[in-house]
Amino acid sequence: MGIHSPPQRNWWKEPVARTEIVWVVIAFLWGLIMFSAMIYWHAVGEQNLSNESYRITPELFSAKTNAMVEKYQVREEEGFPVVHPPAGSDVYMIARLWQWWPIIEFEKDQTYRLHLSSMDWQHGFSLQPVNINLQVHPNYDMVVTLTPNEAGEFGVVCNEFCGIGHHLMIGKIYVTEN
């Protein structure tokens, strides 16, 4: 039994039942398939993780964001600037206690380089209801090249615990028909 020493000391030489061998082989092959699926998706899939990121200071990231807001602001909502940057451009979104700043307006089916970084603690960029979730660190500038493929109003919820006001940290992204 499992609580007794094996009856034969050389248990590693005992034959193994076919049922077990078959299952081990199937499970191993399934592992290979799942492993290959991730590599395959990098080749053909449209949703892959960014490998592009840079070290940056909060000051520099903040300066870049401010420059973008100055250049492309189109209106204001609830005290937040709304920016409408041109397709293909670098777009910055600041995560800080407890807001996503500014509000961004994308055009449908256009591609943008979205930069994310935190001014203080870690935050979680959670685009809803699309359900794209990314971790945002201070001192790291994460670049995600994304192509919104539906128009509408989207929420950016923080899903990394960031203190007592965590639940207030909701931002906004608009996608307009072009």
Added chain:
Amino acid sequence: MATFKHRVCPATGLRIHSSAENLIKANAVTAIVFLAVGGLFGLMVALTRWPAVHLLPADWFYLVLTGHGLDVLLVWIIFFEIAVLYFASAILLNSRLATPRWAWTGFWMMLVGAVMTNVAVLQGNSSVMFTSYVPMQAAPHFYLGLILFAVGALIGCFVFFGTLVIAKEEKTYKGSVPLVTFGAITAAIIAVFTIASGAIILIPTFLWSVGLIGNIDTLMYKTVWWAMGHSSQQINVAAHVSLWYLIAAVVLGAKPLSEKVSRMAFLMYILFLQLASAHHLLVEPGISSAWKIFNTSYAIYLAVLGSMIHGMTVPGSIEAAQRGRGYVNGLFEWLRKAPWGNPAFSGMFMSLVMFGFLGGISGVVMGTEQINIIMHNTIYVPGHFHATVVAGTTLTFMAATYLLVPLIFRRELIMKGMARWQPYVFGLGVMGISVFMMGAGTLGVPRRVWDITGADAVLKYDYSGAAYLMMGLNGVSAIMAALGGIMFVVIIVGSVLVGKRTGDKPLEGMTMTTAVTYGSAKDIKIPGTVVLVAVFFTAFVLYYFVNWKYLAEVWPLR
């Protein structure tokens, strides 16, 4: 060696040394106390996240959530695991325990550490969650308590290794160690790696909290912290799988189908499970996809292979034992006629099923590099790990406790009728918690947030009605699980305090005799298990590809 104080177990004939027995009792009882505290915290968390109830204010919610993670994920489980290690070495190997004084030192360090961290949390300045991600800072004694706890646990591991050496020297057993002990060795080796990682990250973090270190890189912290945080879950897997074999052996006289296959599966854990730190870093900046793919898959899913093997060999050994006892009709007579009224068995078998179907499958899917994008930090994550850690580990530990009470505490269970139902109440509650949190997670509900209505926020986002429904059902399930938890604590504490002494009577509900002698035969008849495994595999494959489909529907990104 006959000079050491011991008794002879009436059921097994094994020598049970009082040093080992007392330490097992102390660790198990302390574990259950923390389970009670942490479980209560958990209920408060779930009731706060039930939007219609919304029990606690925000500051208390985060405080209690931090305490919940610490007390059940860390303190309850590790204390119980130390008891398991001492049982699997001293008791199963018929040996005395190495250096009981060191073992007691370790015990007290763990206890002082656990209390210190709990005090820090309850004081209110350390609501940093179990993970305490920098640069969020807790009070220095929050980290110091964790370090003390970890060092105490490390001492426990070395007492375990020392006991193995003594047992071998003093020839208290013949041949190789039993499979259960082998599994416990796996757990202890992973524990040493885990605790070393914990020291590497928590000591500098402690120094940072008292101002001696200026800055800790957030990504480095997470990478090393999860080498502790996730690996400690792998200790749990190794420990509870060992207990599955133990319970199957004690209750049904089940024998491993093949020692070789089961031991190889444990070996896979030692070699590959520790790569899982990557599961928490899949949507992080600054880490390459190549690193993520290799690590998140435990090097081509070799540790998953280990679990999939146990997923067949554990029920397979039970089926073979039952068939050896004459339950040979049809595919499932062996399962229907299993001792479903024995809480040790029913808890163990439910744990096996839920760990595989809910925890295992969701874990692999969520740990797929790209699929993690649609799940990271949503409440899907706690849904997954409540299936692994609560339905898997905690339910198994509860089941094992029903054996410890007569074997080690030498008391009969009180309230046997309630004990019969306890695993079902708890198990069903936990199943609900897991399923509904996973459901809410696929709808985007974040984890660790006090309020999802956005009532006080400047900008709003409205979750769907279904998300609210899921969170409500999660609350109802949590009440049920808490009820099962209270039943467990009452039965066990009551039995230990006032249960009838068993004396030298044979023990109820335990077989202790091998049902069959098929071990490692060329052909074993386990058709029922083959069907169960086929169902599991089909569910796994379908759910895996369905989630790729979900991923393919979100905005293209690279």
